[in-house]
Amino acid sequence: MNISYNWLKDYVDIDLEPEILAEKLTDAGLEAVIVETMPDFFKTILVGHVVSREKHPDADKLSVCMIDLGDGEPKQIICGAPNIDAGQNVPVATIGTTFPDGMKIKKAKLRGVVSNGMVCSQRELDLSDDHSGIMVLDQDAKLGIDMKTYLSGDDVSIELDLTPDRSDALGHIGVARDLAALLGVDLRKPSIKLTESSTKTSSMVSVELEDTQACPRYAARIVRNVKIGESPAWIRQRLQAAGIRSINNVVDAANYVLMETGHPLHTFDLRYIEGEKIIVRKARDKEKIPTLDGKERELDDSVLLICDGVKPVAVAGIIGGENSEVKDDTTDLLLESAYFDPVIVRRGAKKLQLATDASHRFERGTDPNGITYALDRLAALIVELAGGELTEGQVDAYPSIIKPLEVTFRADRCNAILGTTIDTSDMSDIFHGLEMAHSEENGVFQVIVPTFRPDIEREIDLVEEIGRIYGYNNIPLPAHFSIANKTNKKTPDQMREKIIDHLAAIGFNQIYGNGLLAVEEHPLVFGDEEALLLANPLSRDMASMRSSLLMGMAKVADYNINRRQSDLKLFELGQVSTLDLDSDTGARETSHLGIFISGELQPKQWSVDSVAVDVFHMKGVLNSIYQDLFGHSLLFKSQDHDLFSEAIGVYLGEEKIGVMGNLNQINQALKSVSGVYVEVRISEKLGLGRDIQYQKVSIYPAVERDLSILIDSHVVYEQIDETIRKNAGKSLVYSRLYDIYEGKSIASGKKSLTFRLVFQNNKRTLTEKEIDKDFRRILKGLEDAYNATLREAI
């Protein structure tokens, strides 16, 4: 909403520059910025007076005009418009003006006659679509002023971005009220002088409220014999500053009072109101009304209607009917000022899918006790602008009065919450400024909250009012913090940070995937996921919650591979969700870790060979997380899986926690993606880290021996490793497989494995004899169990 700086001055004395004013309003919760509502090129469009007009000697349709731009030296300007005439004031684009379309005004010759500018039409100034002739300005306009000044009266527009609770600030008086409280000055509301005829309004129209819940109050007035016409400059300028286009004097008057009081009003053409009455009722199912925007609306009982004796004439609080609209030939008016329940207007606007200035205000809550003032103000203004006869009295249907709330407010409670030491007299001043009547005894206030502040119901709401006007930025900062003496719970967050840090440290890039996927994009990584579908998705490709991280990862991989970034080491640690009818949200959420490696693990460098990715790298990465960070051993078992070739199930104890392998093609769109992928569930059972107990480091020398054996090909590593450990005795501190060989020079059906064994004792230096003994025992164990033979001892 835009407001006018000059207009505010009607209600409160301000001695502040507009920028400072905007800052003050912002600091009080009415976010304000100065806006330029008029285009830059208006600065060189000046008001000129046509001193004389003569026909162009060589062109029938052109006129040669002498136009005074206020400097007393009339300039010769050629004009082609039929309506230009001596004595008019007109907008003149002076030399140097550049129009938004790029057209530049230069001194030019038209058929041999010099022209020093251009007289503009409304369309050329982008003020309306009218291009039938040049725009004729007010007779009393000051010559030489620019169009910006002419149109706005040198006003400044301030744009307010209001929070939905501040319906009271949707008009100039409301904003001025906050300013009065902030600056400690008085608020002036315009007094109204009405001249009424002896005809009673109540003899001409009656009001029936069928639903007093939806419409607690409806007031009307009648003005007869008005003359619809143009509004005077002062009202047009103000509406302009408020961002409203002038239409005619009656519509402008209603908009003016709206922008002044914040209260929406409606005007009906009385000749179309049948049956001399207004009925406010719910719409019937499928009932129709033609609305002002030229549409026919079908309604139901969520919508409140204003009807005459025969038909609906407006949708209450939202939009008027076309059948009762004020037109150029309207003479008699019915003026409406009513209070509608915010909820019914909100539902109605939803049903009509229509948001209007009026519905915006009624939804946020208007003042049921401010409507007679607004109605009288409108009636007086219409008579002032359009003449006519105001009939006597309002017809005011208000069966049960809505009383202001009385709220108890404790000054010390307020200071305790804000952390301030504001004294009661200052608080009293603030309440006074906000037009809240109150009494105070021993720091306890009884505050009458006016009905124009529906947002205030409780003591805490008044605390905010005090804080807001006192100034949040004036609340002092304590020098110390109070931090509770309490142990903080350890959370899984710390566990996840550990994993993330570890993966980043060993060269992986963390990604954050989109959690929303197309319904068909749920590859079954675990096999039991049931995805959650959105009821109101943004688009088809984001219509469900991810049930695993695979799809997001694959999309990221695809994105990068298509951009020639194919050596990828990516991971994501995030939440996935699946259906769970036992939970109160219907969802089970789990932390998942997805890791993807593709291309070369390490690129070839001049002194280092490249390393191609395989599934054992991934196994190593997983082990480094589970074993090194958390002290848990994983088990790996081969399995069948549609998504992977050579799939491996990952187990933590008995529990299967994930799966890994070489990714098969997921779908046609992601056919560029290949690599090794693992996804595991990260359960809280992982704990926060390994339990570390220091082990004494042996001071005695370690001895290395290499063991090379020939063994049947079908014996797996795990079995061999287990046999070595079982037979090794206490001195074997380390064993590592460092070579596997199958092929030439080895009998078929056999393979050769080489282990590096390290022997060491904590208490003494081992003798060669002892080591030989251990070594032979290991070999014997392998011979006995798997028929292994020693290949060569190094």
Next chain:
Amino acid sequence: MSLFNKVDELRSEFKAALASSPALSDLERMKQKYLGRKGVLNDLFKKIAEVEADRRGEFGSLINQLKLDIHDLIEERINDHRAETQSVSAVDVSLPGVEYERGTLHPIESTLRDFKQIFHRLGFAVAEGPEIETQWRNFDALNFPPEHPARDMQDTFFLKNDSVLRTHTSPVQVRLMLEEKPPIRSIMPGRVYRNEAIDAGHYCLFHQVEGLYVDKNVTMGELKATLELFCREYFGEFVKLRFRPSFFPFTEPSSEMDVSCFLCGGKGCRVCKQTGWLEIGGCGMVDPNVFKAVDIDSEKYTGYAFGMGIERIAMMKYGITDIRLLFENDVRFLKQF
């Protein structure tokens, strides 16, 4: 002085010269001086006639010995020099070092870590909650009336069973206050969803950090001080903070917080839209209705809450102008952090 003494003198003079670590060129010069055809030793040898006849053989071999010694010592030194220069030129030290590929934290993660670190220092624990929430925890318990325009402020994703994708991290406050008794002092980071069209400034999901402190005598002054300290730590010592009254259903009084634009220092620029201020989040005192919903006595306890958008702040900090970059995960983007 006898010629014999002259030989001794030359020997010690040479030794001193050699001891002063001569460069290669010095050694060549010394070679000329002592061993050259017109060198000092040849000159001396020419004086052999002056020596008594019976000692001439002795004198000759003495000079020869000195010649041999000087020759050997100089050659040794020259070889040393050559060896040194040879070993330098054998290795091209300008060859690139072996690259160790560094992994990276996602910018959202690293921003979040910075936040956690600062709030951890201020005694805040970390709490979490699910992304899918009941409407009660996401709205009702947080004092959103069923028909209030506030529910319009956030366009919400609903699941088919009427649960919602949380629109803010505030439902974690509700969980926390139901689980724990005051004092409660936690930050609550997490992913939230909004049903908004995606563009450079908006995404259908983003991350927030929520903060909550509930105890006896918690004041708005302390809320301000906490956030101000946070901003100074995060944005820099000279940042200014501004609090503007605002409206959130779950806090009263409510406030927006702005920091002075760290790009232009508050003068106004493109990033701060000429205002000199950057909006970084909302805050306020926990509304008594929220306390009522979680059964905490609002006469006994007060509390403050605040919330900040991580993407927004990360984008400001790193100069990212399109939020979609954060979810595209281009490795050329990721590796910059």
